[in-house]
Amino acid sequence: MRADHENPTPENPGLQVSGVAVTLGGNQVLHDVDLAVAPGETVGLIGPNGAGKTTLLRAVLGLLTPDTGTVRIAGEPPRGARGHLGYVPQKHGFAWDFPITVAAAVLNARMVTRWGGAARRADRDAAARAVARVGLTDLAGRPIGALSGGQRQRVLVARALAREPGLLLLDEPFTGVDVPTQELLVGLLGQLAEEGTAILMTTHDLAQARAVCTRLCLLNRTVVADGPPSGLDDPALWLRAFGVAESELLLTGTAKEAT
Numbered sequence: 001m002r003a004d005h006e007n008p009t010p011e012n013p014g015l016q017v018s019g020v021a022v023t024l025g026g027n028q029v030l031h032d033v034d035l036a037v038a039p040g041e042t043v044g045l046i047g048p049n050g051a052g053k054t055t056l057l058r059a060v061l062g063l064l065t066p067d068t069g070t071v072r073i074a075g076e077p078p079r080g081a082r083g084h085l086g087y088v089p090q091k092h093g094f095a096w097d098f099p100i101t102v103a104a105a106v107l108n109a110r111m112v113t114r115w116g117g118a119a120r121r122a123d124r125d126a127a128a129r130a131v132a133r134v135g136l137t138d139l140a141g142r143p144i145g146a147l148s149g150g151q152r153q154r155v156l157v158a159r160a161l162a163r164e165p166g167l168l169l170l171d172e173p174f175t176g177v178d179v180p181t182q183e184l185l186v187g188l189l190g191q192l193a194e195e196g197t198a199i200l201m202t203t204h205d206l207a208q209a210r211a212v213c214t215r216l217c218l219l220n221r222t223v224v225a226d227g228p229p230s231g232l233d234d235p236a237l238w239l240r241a242f243g244v245a246e247s248e249l250l251l252t253g254t255a256k257e258a259t
């Protein structure tokens with residue numbers, strides 16, 4: 001069931017997680033986690049509440065250090081690989097009342113690793129391209145606090161894209177956004193994968209995960225299964241590991257395909 005992947009080399013901007021264990025507040029939240037995301041792959045990280053999805057993203061971002069195991073991005077530990085990383089956090093974690101325009105919020109995300117250096121033409125161009133890719137060019141001068149939920153999600157995606165990342169991490173990108181924004185995201189993620197971006201997203205939206213992801217990684221403190229959506233077609237696996245109802249769209253779609 002587990003897909004084979006080439007080990008990322010220093011030139012390869014993919015992700016390699018090997019044998020990761022994390023303890024928080026005295027509880028082992030993750031153990032023996034192995035996961036690879038190669039350039040051009042879109043991997044959906046799926047699991048029930050408390051499975052450790054956000055904790056794994058935090059380990060990849062270098063926001064926590066695993067007890068054991070390694071995280072490598074383009075062959076580097078997370079702290080040495082920030083230039084390769086784009087991160088789309090959940091919307092509620094962002095300071096939307098900060099008095100800043102869409103264009104400035106996106107440019108700032110590009111400049112954050114530049115330690116106070118002035119924006120160059122290339123930075124402004126990259127930020128403008130990112131704003132255009134999420135369809136917000138007409139709203140570039142609007143304060144971020146005046147945006148709708150879907151528009152806010154687009155800003156967060158543009159902030160990640162402005163860094164032109166080799167590895168893009170998204171935390172619940174489809175939650176609380178309208179259908180046009182969902183459609184934009186699905187198309188955009190497809191384009192990014194074609195361009196060679198390695199993409200890892202957490203999601204509870206199994207239908208969208210199935211539509212977007214080339215692989216699904218079922219996590220429940222460790223990797224329960226990992227493979228293409230069509231390879232994870234055993235309802236018993238989902239029922240046993242995740243308590244997913246048989247009426248769930250993913251299973252329905254899988255069953256239809258199998259017949």
Ligand SMILES: Nc1ncnc2c1ncn2[C@@H]1O[C@H](COP(=O)(O)OP(=O)(O)OP(=O)(O)O)[C@@H](O)[C@H]1O
Nearest residue numbers: 024025027029047048049050051052053054055056
């Ligand atoms: N700082 C912390 N201290 C102690 N326990 C924590 C801490 N952060 C998270 N946990 C616990 O770790 C487990 C995994 O949490 P995590 O947020 O990674 O799960 P998740 O899969 O992202 O869940 P959800 O789908 O609800 O977002 C949970 O049991 C949570 O209570």
